[in-house]
Amino acid sequence: MHEIVAREEIAKDTWRYIVRAPEIARQRRAGQFVVLRVYEKGERFPLTVVSSDPDEGTIELIFQAVGTSTRMLAKMDVGVEILDLAGPLGRPTHIEHFGTCAVLGGGFGMAPVIPIATALAEAGNTLIGINGARSREYVILEERFRQICDRVEICTDDGSYGHRGFVTDVLQRLIDAGEQIDYVLAIGPTPMMRAVAELTRPYGIRTVVSLNPIMVDGTGMCGGCRVEVAGEVKFACVDGPEFDAHQVDFDMLMKRQRMYSEMEGEARKMFEPHSTPLCCCKEGGHDNNRGKDEAAADARAASRPAGA
Amino acid sequence: MPEQPPGQRVRNFDEVPLGYDAEAAMAEASRCLQCRRPLCVDGCPVRVKIPEFVRLVAEGRFSEAARKIKETNAFPAICGRVCPQESQCELKCVLGKRGEPVAIGRLERFVADWALQHGKIQAPELPPPTGYSVGVVGSGPGGLACAADLAMRGHDVTIYELFHAAGGVLRYGIPRFRLPREVLEAELEYLAKLGVTIRLNFVVGRTATLDDLMEDHDAIFVATGAGLPRFLGIEGENLLGVYSANEFLTRVNLMRADRFPEYHTPVHCGDQVVVVGGGNVAMDAARTARRLGAENVTVVYRRTRAEMPARTEEVVHAEEEGVRFGFLASPTALNGDDDGWVCSMTCQRMELGEPDASGRRRPMPIEGSEYEIACDTAIVAIGSRAHPLVPETTPDLELSTRGYIAIDDSGATSKEGVFAGGDIVTGAATVIEAMGAGRRAADSIHRYLTSERPTDEDG
Numbered sequence: 001m002h003e004i005v006a007r008e009e010i011a012k013d014t015w016r017y018i019v020r021a022p023e024i025a026r027q028r029r030a031g032q033f034v035v036l037r038v039y040e041k042g043e044r045f046p047l048t049v050v051s052s053d054p055d056e057g058t059i060e061l062i063f064q065a066v067g068t069s070t071r072m073l074a075k076m077d078v079g080v081e082i083l084d085l086a087g088p089l090g091r092p093t094h095i096e097h098f099g100t101c102a103v104l105g106g107g108f109g110m111a112p113v114i115p116i117a118t119a120l121a122e123a124g125n126t127l128i129g130i131n132g133a134r135s136r137e138y139v140i141l142e143e144r145f146r147q148i149c150d151r152v153e154i155c156t157d158d159g160s161y162g163h164r165g166f167v168t169d170v171l172q173r174l175i176d177a178g179e180q181i182d183y184v185l186a187i188g189p190t191p192m193m194r195a196v197a198e199l200t201r202p203y204g205i206r207t208v209v210s211l212n213p214i215m216v217d218g219t220g221m222c223g224g225c226r227v228e229v230a231g232e233v234k235f236a237c238v239d240g241p242e243f244d245a246h247q248v249d250f251d252m253l254m255k256r257q258r259m260y261s262e263m264e265g266e267a268r269k270m271f272e273p274h275s276t277p278l279c280c281c282k283e284g285g286h287d288n289n290r291g292k293d294e295a296a297a298d299a300r301a302a303s304r305p306a307g308a
Numbered sequence: 309m310p311e312q313p314p315g316q317r318v319r320n321f322d323e324v325p326l327g328y329d330a331e332a333a334m335a336e337a338s339r340c341l342q343c344r345r346p347l348c349v350d351g352c353p354v355r356v357k358i359p360e361f362v363r364l365v366a367e368g369r370f371s372e373a374a375r376k377i378k379e380t381n382a383f384p385a386i387c388g389r390v391c392p393q394e395s396q397c398e399l400k401c402v403l404g405k406r407g408e409p410v411a412i413g414r415l416e417r418f419v420a421d422w423a424l425q426h427g428k429i430q431a432p433e434l435p436p437p438t439g440y441s442v443g444v445v446g447s448g449p450g451g452l453a454c455a456a457d458l459a460m461r462g463h464d465v466t467i468y469e470l471f472h473a474a475g476g477v478l479r480y481g482i483p484r485f486r487l488p489r490e491v492l493e494a495e496l497e498y499l500a501k502l503g504v505t506i507r508l509n510f511v512v513g514r515t516a517t518l519d520d521l522m523e524d525h526d527a528i529f530v531a532t533g534a535g536l537p538r539f540l541g542i543e544g545e546n547l548l549g550v551y552s553a554n555e556f557l558t559r560v561n562l563m564r565a566d567r568f569p570e571y572h573t574p575v576h577c578g579d580q581v582v583v584v585g586g587g588n589v590a591m592d593a594a595r596t597a598r599r600l601g602a603e604n605v606t607v608v609y610r611r612t613r614a615e616m617p618a619r620t621e622e623v624v625h626a627e628e629e630g631v632r633f634g635f636l637a638s639p640t641a642l643n644g645d646d647d648g649w650v651c652s653m654t655c656q657r658m659e660l661g662e663p664d665a666s667g668r669r670r671p672m673p674i675e676g677s678e679y680e681i682a683c684d685t686a687i688v689a690i691g692s693r694a695h696p697l698v699p700e701t702t703p704d705l706e707l708s709t710r711g712y713i714a715i716d717d718s719g720a721t722s723k724e725g726v727f728a729g730g731d732i733v734t735g736a737a738t739v740i741e742a743m744g745a746g747r748r749a750a751d752s753i754h755r756y757l758t759s760e761r762p763t764d765e766d767g
Binding site: 023024027037041042043044068069083084085086087088089216217219220221222223224226228233238252255256258259260263264267 | 470471472480508509510511514515516535536537539545546548549551552554555558559563564568569570571572573574576647648695696697
């Protein structure tokens with residue numbers, strides 16, 4: 001029932017799928033996600049719904065093929081049905097007219113940024129888009145971002161495209177230049193979201209992040225996605241995934257995101273199809289349980305299949 | 309009843325009690341006194357015709373016995389395994405006053421298994437369709453029982469389930485060593501034979517609201533359960549290695565983490581596991597941990613063995629499997645190592661004081677009695693709360709305390725045509741109580757649908 005009606009590779013290992021899901025397309029609002037399972041032994045993993053077309057009864061998903069399930073999904077062609085797809089899950093983004101909004105996407109975080117930026121623009125906000133990536137080939141959805149935002153700044157860690165540096169450098173420069181920013185949205189790897197939160201905290205700018213902890217059911221039943229916000233335990237799947245960045249305990253989030261890295265590392269070794277340590281193939285990896293160390297966390301800049 | 313020996317069963321997820329053979333079942337059934345006023349039936353939330361089916365078993369007429377049970381209980385293979393018979397039908401059995409009551413649960417299981425193995429399960433002849441359509445929210449025991457009863461009365465029934473597999477707690481909560489999945493599958497197949505449709509991956513409150521469903525159905529039964537895990541609210545509860553029992557069991561039961569990495573969902577189960585709680589879910593978590601290879605599994609419970617809500621059989625099974633118990637102890641903190649993993653639990657010793665509202669003696673902390681238990685995995689099994697999705701997205705649905713749905717004696721909610729039952733009404737209880745609620749709601753829904761009521765046109 002959830003047939004793939006179109007697909008394209010928009011960047012290396014980064015795919016855009018249009019999937020038939022009439023009920024989800026009708027209900028879905030900005031900020032919500034779906035949980036998928038692509039084969040019988042696979043995990044349940046979340047993906048942000050990037051857009052939906054209620055008339056066509058379709059939703060748009062963008063993912064990076066980095067773990068077993070997403071790699072399998074990337075091999076599924078037009079006409080194939082996705083085994084399980086449930087949603088839309090999570091609370092929709094709170095949208096209102098804030099004024100000038102800075103929307104920051106780190107690496108693959110651009111995919112979940114797009115729907116929220118779209119909704120903010122539709123509510124009459126002025127949008128300054130900031131897109132950061134490791135290097136030029138990791139910059140995705142640029143054209144679309146430019147269409148949504150009033151202006152766009154791009155930066156890369158290595159300076160291969162746009163400014164050299166991080167999204168926080170660009171944001172700081174805007175603030176220093178006296179730009180009145182009323183609202184900041186930041187989605188990307190957790191260290192990036194934490195850095196943005198620390199940057200805006202002294203200025204008291206309302207800052208929202210979308211968290212991607214490990215999830216199983218996505219409907220509030222397991223508590224695996226619990227995060228601490230303002231000293232209270234929240235479930236990202238039903239209370240979020242968006243939270244006030246200044247209240248989030250990012251340390252705990254990062255630790256919890258790494259809970260299964262060791263087990264998965266061992267599983268990867270067992271299943272590793274190539275023996276060379278330099279091989280980037282992550283066969284055996286797990287899509288919503290990623291990363292082991294800072295380097296892996298950085299890699300998540302480009303690998304954020306869990307948009308939630 | 310023969311059982312898998314403990315040393316063997318902690319290394320597999322196969323069922324523990326092996327079940328009666330025909331001869332043993334007939335011998336057990338022939339002990340029944342066939343009371344003229346059978347009290348056992350009063351003890352059964354779904355009023356299974358116990359003396360009748362037991363007599364048929366004694367006479368070796370097993371397929372007739374199966375049909376007799378199915379008259380009032382669509383899911384005997386499940387109930388024969390997970391019902392707390394010792395506090396229901398068997399508690400009322402006259403024989404129990406001077407000795408062992410008739411093993412009604414085991415006989416029910418025998419009959420159901422026999423019918424499954426011999427392909428003797430046929431759907432009863434269904435009445436002609438009534439033209440009414442009922443939506444059931446949740447495919448746990450309450451939803452399944454309600455759906456079966458409504459289908460047998462000729463109504464068109466669709467169940468909405470948020471997971472990718474049906475069964476609710478029977479799927480994600482109860483381990484396969486207590487309820488083999490073939491048994492669940494067979495019971496679900498039976499439901500399909502009754503013409504019930506199950507829509508998986510359908511999250512009521514998200515994929516569609518209750519109000520949306522009202523447009524497609526003449527009545528709705530909400531049986532969404534108490535799926536939201538409760539935590540202790542103590543320091544360190546978000547450390548790595550700390551699970552809700554729901555998550556731990558869901559990973560293993562629904563996602564098959566016991567077979568990681570063949571199945572891709574992992575579960576962390578260390579060598580030293582502490583389970584907090586005294587109910588059946590705590591026993592399920594502890595016994596699952598043993599099967600995942602944990603050497604030391606300790607259940608920490610704040611009262612004594614006598615007050616444990618878990619079934620005696622589950623406690624005994626856990627003990628046989630090497631699970632230890634720390635009674636009169638209450639966790640006050642979870643302590644972590646430098647990497648953020650749980651490494652110990654601080655507990656405070658308790659003593660029993662005056663009885664509380666539940667009639668059980670209230671545990672009181674003993675000052676200065678803190679001690680530490682080393683652990684690398686901690687599982688919190690202290691109950692659950694109402695699943696919030698339906699109440700949150702249905703503004704005119706009246707709630708009782710703590711987010712549960714309020715109903716009247718008939719099971720009707722404050723919203724016209726919407727009924728509710730099971731854990732979403734009562735808070736966490738048993739499978740059979742939810743089934744009982746489902747069946748009572750089915751009665752009320754049937755009456756509601758078939759009695760004269762004002763139509764929309766009448767205003």
